[in-house]
Amino acid sequence: MSTKLISIILPVYNVENYIEKAVLSVLKQTYVNFELLIINDGTKDNSIQKIEKYASDSRLKIFHKENGGLSDARNFGLERVQGDYVYFMDSDDWIEPNLLTLCIDKIEKENANVVVFGYFLDTEDKNGNLISSKPIIHESEVVNHENRNESVTNNTIGLLGYAWNKFYATNFLKQHTIKFEKGVSLVEDILFNASVFSSVNSIHFINKPLYHYANRPITTLIKTFHANSFDLYLKKNESLKKLFKKWEIDHYNELLASSLLLGIRYCANNLFAFKNDLTEKQKYNHLKAMIVHPETQRLIPFYKPNSKIDSIYKTIISQKRALLLYLILKIIK
Numbered sequence: 001m002s003t004k005l006i007s008i009i010l011p012v013y014n015v016e017n018y019i020e021k022a023v024l025s026v027l028k029q030t031y032v033n034f035e036l037l038i039i040n041d042g043t044k045d046n047s048i049q050k051i052e053k054y055a056s057d058s059r060l061k062i063f064h065k066e067n068g069g070l071s072d073a074r075n076f077g078l079e080r081v082q083g084d085y086v087y088f089m090d091s092d093d094w095i096e097p098n099l100l101t102l103c104i105d106k107i108e109k110e111n112a113n114v115v116v117f118g119y120f121l122d123t124e125d126k127n128g129n130l131i132s133s134k135p136i137i138h139e140s141e142v143v144n145h146e147n148r149n150e151s152v153t154n155n156t157i158g159l160l161g162y163a164w165n166k167f168y169a170t171n172f173l174k175q176h177t178i179k180f181e182k183g184v185s186l187v188e189d190i191l192f193n194a195s196v197f198s199s200v201n202s203i204h205f206i207n208k209p210l211y212h213y214a215n216r217p218i219t220t221l222i223k224t225f226h227a228n229s230f231d232l233y234l235k236k237n238e239s240l241k242k243l244f245k246k247w248e249i250d251h252y253n254e255l256l257a258s259s260l261l262l263g264i265r266y267c268a269n270n271l272f273a274f275k276n277d278l279t280e281k282q283k284y285n286h287l288k289a290m291i292v293h294p295e296t297q298r299l300i301p302f303y304k305p306n307s308k309i310d311s312i313y314k315t316i317i318s319q320k321r322a323l324l325l326y327l328i329l330k331i332i333k
Helices: 021-029 048-055 070-078 099-109 154-160 170-175 188-197 229-246 253-273 280-292 296-302 308-318 322-333
Strands: 006-012 035-040 060-064 085-088 113-123 130-136 164-168 203-215
Touching: 006 021, 006 070, 021 035, 021 048, 035 048, 048 154, 060 070, 070 085, 070 229, 085 099, 085 170, 099 164, 099 188, 099 203, 113 308, 130 154, 130 164, 130 203, 154 188, 154 253, 164 170, 164 188, 170 253, 188 280, 229 253, 253 280, 253 296, 253 322, 280 296, 280 322, 296 308, 308 322
Parallel strands: 006 035, 006 085, 035 060, 113 203
Antiparallel strands: 085 164, 113 130, 113 164
């Protein structure tokens, strides 16, 4: 069994209700040779005080910095890691006790630079009680040049879209100068991983859910309206397009269509989900701009609906019926 050092980067910002569970899930790992880098990104609550009682564990290292956002905090940690492998974790989630063991075994067995694993989508109510736990894993154990057109699905793209379900070789990231793009929210993980997977010849998966992603009624990202959210999803799709072309994926337009339509639905719901300073006309104009955008109209014929709601969205967008979508969202908000 390997004895190499693993560096875990855990940015912390206003998560006092969740941070202790996250840290404990790391300290209870069956693989014990790790360092846990707690990056205090200018938190304004008692998050750090909640975990200071564990500071006697020499594997836990706390760093303090001015608030710069998630990407900046991760890069800050990446510059300070000492491990052979690096893992990025979110501070409001938790991990299975065998995550590190399975990841280091897999990455060394395959002589890989990165491995991807599944996760549990844990849906909670407003009181933090678990409603459901849905396992999400990949269909195959490896994607390579030989099977890429059969194995790369929308689920593949979904799994590639996060940093917290990846296990990276540190030297690989440094040799390719791969970092998170500072100042970018919502899509920072997929931009990072598009660079990663553009630099490898195969993707190895652990087909087990090892991470618990908490789906709570109100999240940090969606409770605030992001005026540039559609631009960010276009940026995400552009990075995916480059990746798909490098991997020579035949059905890349279908994958891009699903990705962009998912982004449009997120942006549309975000317009109405919470109060913002936009007038009704401005909300309508935001919707219209997304629907009539040339890239949206280019991709919509490739979109394959999976439900009646998907079909309705496709029809509305194909016909550029922004007013109808606006009225529907007003009714169901």
